[in-house]
Amino acid sequence: MECPSCHADTVADSRFCIECGAALPVLCPSCNHANPERARFCAKCGYRLSGTSPNTVAPVAPPALLKPAHSFAERRQLTVMFCDLVGSTELASRLDPEDLRDLIGSYHERVTETVIRFGGYVAKYMGDGVLIYFGYPAAHEEDAERAVRAGLxxxxAVTQLQASEPLRVRVGIATGLVVVGDLVGSGAAQERAVVGETPNLAARLQTVxxxxxxxxxxxxxxxxxxxFEYEDLxxxxxxxxxxxxxAWRVRGESALDSRYEALRSGETPLVGRAEEIELLQRRWRRAKSGEGxxxxxxxxxxxxxxxxxxxLQDALKFEPHVRLRxxxxxxxADSALRPIVLQxxxxxxxxPSEGPExxxxxxxxxxxxxxxxxxxxxxxADLLSLPHDDRRPLPDxxxxxxxEKTFAALMRQLEQLTREQPVLMxxxxxxxxxxxxxxLLELTIERVQHLPVLLMVTFRPEFIPPWTGLAHVTLLTLNRIGRRDAAAMIEQLAGGKSLPPAVVEQIMERTDGVPLFVEELTKTVLESRLLSETPDGYVLVGPLPPLAIPTxxxxxxxARLDRLAAVKDVAQTASVIGREFAHPLIAAVAALPEADLRRALDELVEAQLIFRxxxxxxxxxxxxxxxxxxxAYGSLLRSRRQQLHQRVAWALETQFxxxxxAEPExxxxxxxxxxxxxxxxxxxxxAGRRALGRSAQPEAVAHLREAVKLVGQLPSSTRRDEREVALLLxxxxxxxxxxxxxxxxxxxTFARAKELAMRSGDPDAVRRASYGMFISDMIAGHIDQVFATGTELASFAEQTNDDETRMVAGRILGGVHALAGDLLIAEQQLRNTIELSRLTPALVLHGDTFAHNPGKTALATLSHVRWSRGFPEHAQQLAADGLRMIxxxxxxxxxxxxxxxxGILRLLTREPERALLHAQDIDxxxxxxxxxxxQTVGEWIRGAALVEQGHLELGLARLTSVFARFAAMGGRQHEPFFRCFEARAYLRLGRSEDCEDCLERAHRCIAETGQRFYEPGVHIESAALVRHQGRYDEAEARLLRAIEVARCQESKSWELRAATNLAQLWCDQGRRDEANSLLATIYAWFAEGAGSRDLKEAKTLLSAIQSSQSRA
Structure with a gap:
């Protein structure tokens, strides 16, 4: 390379000139273009230059990583309480300042004691007001409940303070997402600030x-x-x-003993637990026999x-038994025997209001x-805290x-109960x-083995029971449910209606088979605005975002993370990497001493937050x-998340x-x-292109959507538009x-690509985008839109005088005119396309996944046109030429x-055996x-061919299934043609109403989409239906209509088929002369295809008519 500054020869792979020290250009490894020294992408081909060579790009230093400290603010759900002393202003006016100070101090002490007892955190004293957090600095499973209990x-507690007059407080409580933890102020005024509307709401509710x-x-x-019991305000x-x-006023605790019943609204679907239920019922049957x-x-x-x-309780509701819970x-946890007392x-x-007596x-x-x-x-009575007197003395x-005696009394009570009925405890x-x-539980477990009692004990894995070795004790570990059961549970929660597969998949991925997680996340989705309910199920109203954690x-x-405060930072860092992470990668990202990192990971493993x-x-x-x-990820502030993601990206690029x-995504x-x-x-x-190369289209869609979204954020420029067009295509x-x-x-997507391509005037991009629109709109049956696309592209071809664009425009217009039944125009356009394709035989639109060679595909469409126009042999020759070229x-x-x-051509020519061979190739x-x-279109051909062969039920089942799938894709191309086979099957099976419904759908599709190529065939099938019903005049009218449409299209093949059917009808009515005149005229037109089924049937019928006439 020559130095652009002093023109001296340079040493290979140099970054600077050895003569003058000037920075040297960076050669693109892809196209060898010389780029400025600081270029990140090649100016000629767009190849990424950053990181291509250690000799051309300076080593990348790791992004700065602030050492996390426990003082870092976090995003988290917080329950905030605001407590205010009523009448403090009046108290201040009546009390000596020193007495007021003592009173406020006692009030603060009482508030602090109470709040701490329930796991809260006093964030700030504001005179007679106190701001309190539940859920920070340590979260608990039931922070909202703790806050309400603390409020009550x-x-x-405040009313019991010694004062000259009774003291009362007002309490407001709210829950929501906040940013909490920033240290603000200094010295004695320093506090943990909270930002969000939740504290404001709590303060406002306090005033209510x-x-x-x-x-x-x-x-x-x-x-x-x-x-709790509430009053709705x-x-x-x-x-x-x-x-x-x-808002609600809390009256007090509710009478419900069971937390499950209190917190679960309605009956949660039970799935995947048949074996467990059977085991419990077996144990119940054994217990009833006296073997506890x-x-x-x-x-x-x-x-x-x-x-x-x-x-289990529901299963036993009709059996006589006593239930103790x-x-x-x-x-x-520190209140002795409280559940026993409550029972x-x-x-x-x-x-509660009752007196001792x-x-x-x-x-x-x-x-x-x-x-x-x-x-x-x-x-x-003593256990229940009832007072004793001389009439009811308590033993000394x-x-x-x-x-011991109280426990023995309780055991005797249990034994007495079992003498009447079996007991479920x-x-x-x-x-x-x-x-x-x-x-008491240990005593009960020992005692029940000789009583008709089934004792159920539930607990979490951290509790280690000492009773597992006893013969009458069964340990039942309840595992997570499988994917099939989770999907069934989701459907039940949705009222039996289906949710979009992407939603179901994300729910199952995020919930890991934990039924409560499945239930809450499904309910959150159903209550959100992500879905719209239809009679058949739920549909997404927009793109599916990552689902938020239910409140x-x-x-x-x-709470699980906060219990491990010392290593929580490592868990948060790991959460940024992903659900799964390798040790070397987190070591690079966390930037901790190896020993400290291993200790932290060991602690997370021991706590079963992560597996190793x-x-x-x-x-x-x-x-x-x-x-x-x-x-863990959601608790990080956005700024901290961004910093950690940058660190992970740096580590992947430089160290891995x-x-x-291999995984650019x-x-x-x-x-x-x-x-x-x-x-x-x-x-x-x-990542998107790699996925396309592997035929992993759903993954490619996800990756390329992200690329399009990000490119759209770049500053507007011609280069940006070019990148977006390529991505959109x-x-x-x-x-x-x-x-x-x-x-x-x-x-x-193709329409947006065409809009940008037209703006830049790039013929290749315009062609590719227009062709994509053509294919998409043709399949959907949007013929008017296809006409517009083809016409606009033809105009663009003339403006640019570009033959390749003319070829693509001809292919589009030829295809849409053919489907619309404009056969002469279609043939002209398609022949022009084929002729132009000889000049650019290698032109392929849309690369590997959407590869279409306009010239070759024009042959296929032209084969249908030529068949319709009455040249069946030429049609088959064109189709064969195309297949040989692929x-x-x-x-x-x-x-x-x-x-x-x-394959469709073989159905048009009524050769089902050969159509099936094509269907197999397509499969x-x-x-x-x-x-x-x-695969769907191949099944369509297979179903139609089976019907044509007489396998009516099998063919009909395939057609019905394919129609449903094709409709789900929004497809309508060829629908009238395949509806004819469906109708034919129904008619032969004696299901006239279903046949009529099919034909009505076919006619409606033609009217809505303009697919008139198949219109004569639909009239022929309609005639067969009414003829079967004995409505001969109507059959004749429909066949005459088929002939009329075929003649307007200059479709000799459809005209021949309709004429043959009408001639047969007239023959049956004794109108042989009319039948002979009609059929002989159209039959004589054909110069080829004598071996085709239509011509053979016409010839056979003509021979029969003429033989009958000669005998007459």
């Missing part, structure tokens, strides 16, 4: 609350379900909010433990039914002895069990749940180039999220393969087109290419 407790009450927002009400005005907001059973039901949160028990809660109170019928009377009445001793009555016992969520209840799951997912395969540094990790990854080369995703628009667009394009190919040519998005490897879709049209071709479109 605060109302009571009456003194001594708690008011919550709709978001909080949704999360707390039936755990309707929509209330809130300062700063443009619309009124829905214990089933330990273990499973992760949301896997369906409570739902399985509910199903005990529910444990994280809020009462006894419920059984006795206690009311009333409760004593109810308890004694209940226990009298089981002949309980006075001592047992006293012990159980040590605490330990009293506990349920201890739910014992991972939250208090120590005393655990002792009902946000807290529990974040292999041994570091060759290990690979996977997040246990996709939604856990989503929660084989991955970047992975690199592109990180570059997109990092804001590296140009680089990302280039790699999305590479590739996207059109991919859409054609993935969704069919008739899909509206396919047509819109190369499936270099022009695969030209091959597909020619095979399909050859093989479609399978190799992975093309749903070609």
């Amino acid at each position: 407790a605060l109302v009571d 609350a009456e003194p001594g009450s708690v008011v919550i927002a709709a978001s909080t009400r949704h999360l707390t379900g039936g755990l 309707g929509a209330v005005e809130a300062k700063g909010f443009s619309e009124p907001v829905r 059973q214990v089933v330990l039901l273990v499973g992760e949160p949301g896997v369906g433990k409570s739902r399985l028990i509910a199903e 005990y529910f444990y809660s994280p809020h009462y 006894l109170e419920k059984a006795a019928g206690f009311r 009333g409760k004593w009377a109810k308890l004694e009445a209940m226990l009298a039914l089981t002949a309980t001793s006075d001592e047992d009555v006293a012990l159980l 016992l040590t605490p330990q002895r009293k506990k 349920v201890f739910e969520d014992v991972h939250w069990v208090d120590p005393s209840s655990r002792e 009902t799951l946000q807290a529990s997912l974040l 395969r292999g041994t570091p540094p060759d290990a690979t990790y996977t997040f246990k749940h996709a939604l856990v990854q989503d929660a 180039p084989p991955i970047a080369e 992975v690199l592109a995703r990180h570059q997109s999220e990092a804001g590296l628009v140009d680089d990302a667009a280039l790699n999305w394009e590479r 590739s996207l059109g190919q991919a859409l054609f393969g993935a969704r069919g040519g008739a899909n509206p998005e396919t047509a819109a 190369d499936q490897r270099s022009e695969p879709n030209t091959a597909g087109f020619l095979m399909v049209w050859a 093989t071709f479609a399978e190799e290419r992975g093309s749903r479109f070609w």
Whole structure:
């Protein structure tokens, strides 16, 4: 290379001139063009120069990575409480400042104690107001519930403060997405700020609350379900909010004991648990016989433990038995025997407002039914905190002895119950069990083996039960459900209606078979504006975005991460890489000392947030749940996410180039999220083209859409438009393969490409885009649009004086005139196209996936035109010439087109055996290419041929199936022709009404799309129907109409077929002279095709007529 500055010869691979030090141009490896030293893309061919050679591009330094600290702000769902002391202004006016200070201090202390007890965080004191967070800095599964319980407790706690007059508070609570954690202020004024509308809403709701009450927002009400009793306040005005907001006043806890019943609205579908239900029922049958059973039901949160028990209870509802249920809660893990107490109170019928005497009377009445001793009555009354007196003395016992006797009394109660009926006992969520209840449970498990009792105990995997070795104890691990069961559950949740496959697939991918996750995510989708309900199911109203984590799951997912605060940063970094990540890659991205990284990953593995395969540094990790990854990723601020994505992209490009080369979509995703628009667009394009090369059209669609979106963000320029056109053309190919040519998005993509290409005046791009529109609109039956496209392209060809464009315009106009029945114009246009194609025989439009050679495909269309015009031998010769010319490897879709049209031609000539051979070739071709479109059209030909052979049921089933699939793609091309075969099958099977419906559809399609090429054939089939029904005059009229249309089109073959049918009808009516005159005239016209089926039938009928006339 010569230096452009001093013209000295340079050393190979030099970046600078050895004589003058000037920067040297960068040679493009693709076209050898010399580009400026800082060029990232070749100015001539667009090849990416960055990273092509270490001698031409400076080494890339890793993006700066700020060390994450626990003070970093996060995005998270937060429940915010605002508590305000009522009447503080009046108090200030009456109290001495020092007394007021003491009062406010006591108030703050009481608030803090109460909030901490429920797991909240006091963020800020504002005089008589307090701002409180639930869900930060550590999330809990039930933060909204904790906030409401804390609010109710605060109302009571503040009234107990010693003051000159009763104190009361107002509490407002709201839940929503916020950014929280930034340290603002300094010194004593420093605080953790929260940004979002949630704290404002909580503060406004506090003003709505009456003194001594708690008011919550709709978001909080949704999360707390039936755990509390509420008063609906309707929509209330809130300062700063443009619309009124829905609010509820919390009256207190609800009477429901079961958290499952309180939080699950309606009956969740149970799928995939038949084996588990059968096992439980077997254990129940054994328990009823007196051989008590214990089933330990273990499973992760949301896997369906409570739902399985509910199903068992429902199965037993008609069997006589006693049901005892005990529910444990994280809020009462330190409250001894609370579920036992609640069960006894419920059984006795206690009311909260009832006095001790009333409760004593109810308890004694209940226990009298089981002949309980006075001592047992006293012990159980003491358990229920009922007061004792001389009439009802409590035995003088040590605490330990009293506990033992109380447990014994409870066991005797259980034994008494089993004498009447078998008992189903349920201890739910014992991972939250208090120590005393655990002792009682151990005693119960030991005792029930000789009683007619089935004892169910549910817990999470972190609880280790000590009872698994006992003979009457069964450990049942509840696993996640499979994909088929998840899909069935989704459909049931949707009311039996189908959801779009892409939605179902994303729900299943994100929920990993956890039924609760499936339920909540499906409900979130159904309640969103992503779908529109139709009579047949749900359809997407736009592109499908990544589905958001349901609000009902946000807290529990974040809680899992917050329990591991020390290594949470590593989990967040890993979430940016993906669901699965390799050890070397996270090591490069996290930039931690290896020992620290391994300790962090070990802790995440031990906590079962991630799984590990292999041994570091060759290990690979996977997040246990996709939604856990989503929660970790979603908690990062956008700025932090972008920084980490940039770091991952850098690592892939510089340290793992084989991955970047083999999986450009992975690199592109990180570059997109990092804001590296140009680089990302280039790699999305590479990924799309690679997918096209593998016939992976759905993946190609996804990749190329991303590339188009990003290129559209670049500054406007001719080069940008050229890139977008190329991408749109590739996207059109991919859409054609993935969704069919008739899909509206396919047509819109080619239309956009043509618009940009016309603007730039690039003939090749205009041709390719126009041809894409032609194929798409033809398949959809939009003939008027095809005429417009062809006419516009012909005009463009004249303006540019470009023969290749003329050829493509002729191909488009020839094809659409043929389908419209304008046979003479079609033949002229197609012959011109074929003649021009000899000048450019290698012209192929749309490359590998959508390869169409206009000249060769024109042969196929011309073969149909020539058949219709009365030249069946020439038609077959043209089709054969086309098939001999194809190369499936270099022009695969030209091959597909020619095979399909050859198969349809054999149906037109009524040669079903040969049509079936073409159908088999098309099936093989479609399978190799992975093309749903070609496979569908091949099935169409097969079904029609089977009907023609007399295999009516089999052929009809295939045709019906294909019509449904083709309609789903939006396809209507050739519909009238294939409807004729469907109608013929129905007629021969004696299903006249179905036959008539088919023919009405065919006529309607012709009227709506203008496909008049097949109109005579539809009239012929209509005549066959009414003739079968004995309506001979109408049959004659329809056949005369078929002849009239055929003559207008100059279609001798259709005219011959219609005339043969009409001649046969006239013969049957004794009108032989008319029949002979009609048929002899059209038969005599034909100069070829004597061996064709139509001509043979016409000749046979003529011979019969003439023989009959001679005898007469």
